[in-house]
Amino acid sequence: MANVRYEHVTKRFGEVVAVNDLSLEIEDKEFLVLVGPSGCGKSTVIRLLAGLEPLTAGDIYIGDHLVNDLPARDRDIAMVFQSYALYPHMSVYDNMAFGLKMRGTPKDSIHRRVTEAAEILGIQDLLKRKPAQLSGGQRQRVALGRAIVREPLVFLFDEPLSNLDAKLRVQTRAEISKLHKRLGTTFIYVTHDQIEAMTMATRIAVIKDGILYQVGTPEELYFQPDNVFVAGFIGSPSMNFLPGTLAGAPDAMALQVGAFEVSVPPERAAALAPHLGAAITVGIRPEDIHDPDFLPPHVRAYPIRAHVDVSEMMGNEKFLHLLAGAQPLLARVDPRTKARPGQDMDLTLDVDRIHIFDASTEAALARIAIPDELREPARSDGR
Amino acid sequence: MRTRGRRLLRTVFSEQAAAIALIVPSLVAVAVFVYGFIGWSALVSVSEWDTVRPDYTYVGLRNFRDLFDNFRFQIDIRNTVVFTVFFVGACLVIGFVVASILDRHIMGEGLFRSIYLFPMAVSFIVTGVVWRWLLAPRAGVNILFDKAGADALENGWYTNPDVVYVHASSPLGEALQAVGLGFLADANFGIPLAMFSVVIAATWQMSGFVMVMYLAGLRAIPEEIKEAARVDGASELQIQRHISLPLLRPVTLSAMIILGHQSLKIFDLVVSMTRRGPGFATDVPALYMFETTFQGNRFSHGAAISIVMLLAVSVLVVPYLFWSLRKEARL
Amino acid sequence: MTIRWTRVAMYTVLVLFALLYLMPIYVLLVTGLKSFEEVSLEQMWNLPSGLQFDSFREAYGKLDSNLANSFKMVIPATIVSCALGSINGYVLTKWRFPGSDVVFFLLLFGMFIPYQSVLIPLVRTLQQMHLYGSLWGLALTHVVYGIPITTLIFRNYYANIPTELVEAAKIDGASIFGIYTRIVFPLSLPGFVVVAIWQFTSIWNDFLFAATVTSNPNIQPVTVALNNLAGSFIVEWNVQMAGALIAALPTLVVYVVLGRFFVRGLMAGALRG
Numbered sequence: 001m002a003n004v005r006y007e008h009v010t011k012r013f014g015e016v017v018a019v020n021d022l023s024l025e026i027e028d029k030e031f032l033v034l035v036g037p038s039g040c041g042k043s044t045v046i047r048l049l050a051g052l053e054p055l056t057a058g059d060i061y062i063g064d065h066l067v068n069d070l071p072a073r074d075r076d077i078a079m080v081f082q083s084y085a086l087y088p089h090m091s092v093y094d095n096m097a098f099g100l101k102m103r104g105t106p107k108d109s110i111h112r113r114v115t116e117a118a119e120i121l122g123i124q125d126l127l128k129r130k131p132a133q134l135s136g137g138q139r140q141r142v143a144l145g146r147a148i149v150r151e152p153l154v155f156l157f158d159e160p161l162s163n164l165d166a167k168l169r170v171q172t173r174a175e176i177s178k179l180h181k182r183l184g185t186t187f188i189y190v191t192h193d194q195i196e197a198m199t200m201a202t203r204i205a206v207i208k209d210g211i212l213y214q215v216g217t218p219e220e221l222y223f224q225p226d227n228v229f230v231a232g233f234i235g236s237p238s239m240n241f242l243p244g245t246l247a248g249a250p251d252a253m254a255l256q257v258g259a260f261e262v263s264v265p266p267e268r269a270a271a272l273a274p275h276l277g278a279a280i281t282v283g284i285r286p287e288d289i290h291d292p293d294f295l296p297p298h299v300r301a302y303p304i305r306a307h308v309d310v311s312e313m314m315g316n317e318k319f320l321h322l323l324a325g326a327q328p329l330l331a332r333v334d335p336r337t338k339a340r341p342g343q344d345m346d347l348t349l350d351v352d353r354i355h356i357f358d359a360s361t362e363a364a365l366a367r368i369a370i371p372d373e374l375r376e377p378a379r380s381d382g383r
Numbered sequence: 384m385r386t387r388g389r390r391l392l393r394t395v396f397s398e399q400a401a402a403i404a405l406i407v408p409s410l411v412a413v414a415v416f417v418y419g420f421i422g423w424s425a426l427v428s429v430s431e432w433d434t435v436r437p438d439y440t441y442v443g444l445r446n447f448r449d450l451f452d453n454f455r456f457q458i459d460i461r462n463t464v465v466f467t468v469f470f471v472g473a474c475l476v477i478g479f480v481v482a483s484i485l486d487r488h489i490m491g492e493g494l495f496r497s498i499y500l501f502p503m504a505v506s507f508i509v510t511g512v513v514w515r516w517l518l519a520p521r522a523g524v525n526i527l528f529d530k531a532g533a534d535a536l537e538n539g540w541y542t543n544p545d546v547v548y549v550h551a552s553s554p555l556g557e558a559l560q561a562v563g564l565g566f567l568a569d570a571n572f573g574i575p576l577a578m579f580s581v582v583i584a585a586t587w588q589m590s591g592f593v594m595v596m597y598l599a600g601l602r603a604i605p606e607e608i609k610e611a612a613r614v615d616g617a618s619e620l621q622i623q624r625h626i627s628l629p630l631l632r633p634v635t636l637s638a639m640i641i642l643g644h645q646s647l648k649i650f651d652l653v654v655s656m657t658r659r660g661p662g663f664a665t666d667v668p669a670l671y672m673f674e675t676t677f678q679g680n681r682f683s684h685g686a687a688i689s690i691v692m693l694l695a696v697s698v699l700v701v702p703y704l705f706w707s708l709r710k711e712a713r714l
Numbered sequence: 715m716t717i718r719w720t721r722v723a724m725y726t727v728l729v730l731f732a733l734l735y736l737m738p739i740y741v742l743l744v745t746g747l748k749s750f751e752e753v754s755l756e757q758m759w760n761l762p763s764g765l766q767f768d769s770f771r772e773a774y775g776k777l778d779s780n781l782a783n784s785f786k787m788v789i790p791a792t793i794v795s796c797a798l799g800s801i802n803g804y805v806l807t808k809w810r811f812p813g814s815d816v817v818f819f820l821l822l823f824g825m826f827i828p829y830q831s832v833l834i835p836l837v838r839t840l841q842q843m844h845l846y847g848s849l850w851g852l853a854l855t856h857v858v859y860g861i862p863i864t865t866l867i868f869r870n871y872y873a874n875i876p877t878e879l880v881e882a883a884k885i886d887g888a889s890i891f892g893i894y895t896r897i898v899f900p901l902s903l904p905g906f907v908v909v910a911i912w913q914f915t916s917i918w919n920d921f922l923f924a925a926t927v928t929s930n931p932n933i934q935p936v937t938v939a940l941n942n943l944a945g946s947f948i949v950e951w952n953v954q955m956a957g958a959l960i961a962a963l964p965t966l967v968v969y970v971v972l973g974r975f976f977v978r979g980l981m982a983g984a985l986r987g
Contacts, residue, residue, distance in 0.1 A: 050610075050614055051613075051614075052610050052613065052614070071613075072610075072613040072614050073613055073614070073615070073616040073617060073618065077614060078614065078615075079610075079611070079614045081607050081610070081611060083605075083607060085605070085607040085608050085610065085611035086608075086611075087608060087611075087612070087626060088608075088630070089629045089630055089632075098612070098615055098617070098625070099615030099616045099617075102612075102615060102616045102617040102618075102621055102625075103616045146611075146615070150615070150616075398809070398889070398890050399809070399811055401889070401890045401891070402805050402809035402811060402890055403805075403811060405801050405802075405804075405805050405890070406801070406802055406805045406806070406817075408798075409798055409801075409802050409821075409861050409865070410817065410821075412858045412861060413820070413821060413824050413858070413861055413862070416832065416836070416858045416859065417823075417824040417827065417832065417859075418820075419835070420831070420832035420835035420836060420839075421827070421831050421832060423834070423835035424831050424832060424833075424834055424835060427834055427835075437838075477731075480727075481727075481728070481731060484724045484727060484728055485728070487724065489724070489725070489728065495728050495732060497970075497973055498732045498735050498736060499731065499732070499735055500969075500973070500976075500977070501735075501966065501969055501970075502735065503976075504915055504962075504965045504966055504968070504969035504976065505919065505962040505965060505966065506918070506919030506920075506921065506937050506961065506962065506965070507919070507921065508919075508921050508937045508940055508941050508944075508958075508961070509919075509940065509958045509961055509962045510738075511941075511944075512940065512941075512944045512954055512955070512957075512958045513738045513741065513742060513955065513958055514738065515944070516741070516758075516951060516954075516955065517737070517738060517741065519755075521755060522755045522758055522951075523741075523758065526755075526756065526758055526759060527759060530759075587734075587735065587738070591735075595977060644826050647828065648828035648829075648830065650830075650921070650922055651921040651922065654921065654941060655921075655940075655941050655944060655945075668830075669828070669830055669922075672830045673830070676833070676834060677926070682834055685830075685833075685834065686834055688830070689828065689830035689831040689833070689834075690831060692828040692830055692831065693827060693828055693830075693831040696826055696827065696828055700823065700826040701823070704819060704822055704823060704826075705819075708815065708818070708819055708822075
């Protein structure tokens with residue numbers, strides 16, 4: 001069983017606390033993505049698991065074995081580094097065979113495993129070359145191959161796509177997802193790119209300043225962020241935040257955000273009642289602001305009016321940079337919109353997708369529901 | 384507009400000319416003092432100039448033939464080979480071992496480095512004077528051995544005339560004769576024990592340099608590669624052997640070339656420490672050349688020795704310079 | 715806790731080697747500081763009872779004019795060497811002309827030749843220039859044969875000055891001299907320090923050229939004088955040792971005070987970029 005457990009793990013580098021009391025359980029065969037801004041400690045988290053850094057406090061378990069004092073080479077973990085870290089003086093074949101050779105694996109077994117992995121990754125023709133003769137994408141595959149031949153308990157990835165150009169990144173993302181399904185091993189993947197997290201993960205863990213902010217499926221994080229940070233981090237372009245107050249009477253509450261006022265729908269009133277009068281932050285994603293002429297069906301609309309500042313044509317949609325009073329807003333609307341810069345226009349907000357956060361604690365109040373179609377079926381197959 | 388173009392062309396030309404003019408004095412100096420003089424020495428080496436008065440009569444390769452037939456020169460060749468092998472070998476091993484240790488977060492690393500490196504700051508003459516007394520039979524290290532009760536270690540150092548070689552009558556000697564290599568069983572292919580004293584002094588002087596080079600080389604190996612090896616399952620020793628050492632090959636090569644070319648022309652140290660030694664045990668071509676030329680006035684023979692030395696150094700250095708300059712160009 | 719044992723072993727090795735490397739200096743100091751009565755070969759390793767400078771005084775008396783000779787020769791030679799190296803390095807990196815790589819290769823080779831192969835012509839030429847036997851002749855010799863290494867060090871140093879700086883200056887209208895004086899030279903201080911230290915040490919420590927070019931003991935630099943001192947049968951060994959320390963002192967002081975730059979010169983010459 002290759003599940004991984006972090007229990008109250010802390011890592012200090014001198015005065016700096018890189019990882020702060022992290023507790024996280026990763027299930028066997030999961031694809032968990034650790035995501036967060038640069039310098040948030042996510043790389044440190046997997047390096048602790050790999051055994052490349054010693055723990056300051058806490059325990060790490062791999063498959064129910066305590067591994068705190070186990071050296072890296074005995075942990076049966078493979079890692080793909082951001083810069084690939086290929087051995088420059090060895091051929092591709094020797095790079096992939098190195099780990100097996102160090103453990104005394106017989107030669108024919110090595111040969112079989114290396115050629116198999118090379119075929120999966122499409123690098124069979126490169127086996128005799130040296131890393132300096134390969135392109136960035138090819139080197140990345142060799143790094144993957146080196147990890148695959150080890151048939152480890154857990155795969156670790158430290159921002160493996162950041163050195164690739166955009167097109168290659170999209171391609172490789174899909175290949176890594178396919179690889180995960182094919183190998184059925186636990187993948188723990190670190191990145192600062194939330195798109196990678198959303199597209200590849202079975203679950204995402206959001207980290208900032210060494211603290212775990214939220215763990216959940218992509219849908220959970222997208223529709224039900226626990227706090228302002230997660231809400232703003234997941235989703236691109238990021239969520240609009242409007243400061244305001246929870247005003248009105250207990251049976252007729254409204255979100256007052258300066259330029260407009262939205263009534264609180266009844267199904268959320270109960271959760272919000274205790275916070276009546278409090279300062280709040282209202283969040284609405286750009287994709288949940290629509291041009292009323294092109295309103296998707298089943299949207300509970302709330303009309304607002306705003307001034308169009310800039311309009312960006314993206315091809316399949318338009319980004320409108322708006323000003324509602326003094327409040328800037330970004331909206332993603334149908335490209336056929338008649339909005340023009342310099343004009344005022346009518347827009348609608350999707351009331352069911354309005355997020356409400358306490359202004360001081362930044363915690364979410366009264367979450368919205370995940371649409372039924374996107375709800376995860378109960379996991380039975382271990383995907 | 385054409386005048387502007389012409390003026391631009393003239394400026395470019397005059398700038399190029401000025402650049403060349405700036406560097407010409409050095410080029411002329413080197414052309415004369417290095418290449419011109421080498422040519423001149425080559426001329427002398429095929430001449431008959433054996434007295435105080437120059438005599439440029441051409442005699443072909445006679446001087447060179449005489450040289451290689453000369454007993455003393457043959458020993459010089461043997462001594463140079465022995466010295467080079469042991470000196471370069473000792474420096475590489477000591478330099479690498481010490482650098483490997485220093486690479487591991489040592490307290491006082493700077494102090495240790497300074498201590499290992501300071502011998503490079505002194506002259507070979509000073510080194511020779513000091514080590515002559517340190518390795519003198521009735522002084523220095525032998526006294527220490529005596530006091531420590533390690534009498535067995537005392538020996539004649541550079542006064543020791545023994546040469547270790549394969550005797551024709553020994554089993555190895557007979558085996559060599561059987562394969563037609565019987566000529567190797569001769570004192571000319573042996574190891575003069577006195578030479579080790581010079582090796583010790585020279586290693587003391589130069590191993591710090593090799594250590595600094597290896598340290599820089601080790602530090603240039605990205606930590607991530609070692610981490611990848613660790614995760615892959617290699618022990619620290621395996622990492623040294625399979626990752627660090629192979630990646631240090633360029634350093635080893637550079638060190639070998641630099642030390643090698645120095646050992647081929649070693650002179651100062653021998654002059655101040657042992658001179659020719661018992662039975663020419665520590666004689667070297669540079670010393671022979673100096674004595675022949677400036678004390679014996681046999682200029683043509685001295686020139687011949689110097690040309691042989693030059694050829695030996697060229698064989699070592701020219702391919703290396705070529706390779707290293709081309710590598711730079713490719714980067 | 716096995717880790718701690720390897721650390722102990724490592725430090726032991728380092729300290730052992732340090733002692734071995736310092737052993738000669740210990741002997742030099744200890745011998746030099748003994749009074750004449752105390753000095754004896756059997757007591758070579760013993761510490762002196764007090765600080766007596768007899769040996770130093772006598773050695774200094776024998777070497778003082780040679781020390782002065784060394785300084786008189788080394789300092790001008792070093793300065794000129796630095797200047798030449800800087801200009802050459804500048805031209806070779808910022809004003810490439812066709813064949814500059816070949817020129818560089820030919821210059822570099824000059825660094826490696828055994829000087830025995832130029833001694834005879836050198837002597838004849840210096841005689842004809844009436845510089846044979848003089849410190850100026852020796853200084854000239856060192857300047858010329860120092861051109862390759864000083865050029866190499868400056869070339870490597872200047873290669874790190876971005877060409878954009880030079881190009882911007884060219885566009886601004888500066889000439890080849892102007893760029894040197896206004897841009898390259900002000901940035902060259904570290905390079906000069908490295909080359910100066912390296913050349914000072916090399917020239918001060920040289921023996922072969924000194925012994926060949928100067929024959930009069932009054933003119934000779936201290937390295938040759940030391941060798942004569944040490945080879946003489948009538949001079950006491952403790953005076954020889956004191957003399958060795960005196961002769962080595964200037965370069966040792968430079969090393970202790972400016973060692974960092976010493977190492978840089980070393981690496982530049984060795985690793986060739």
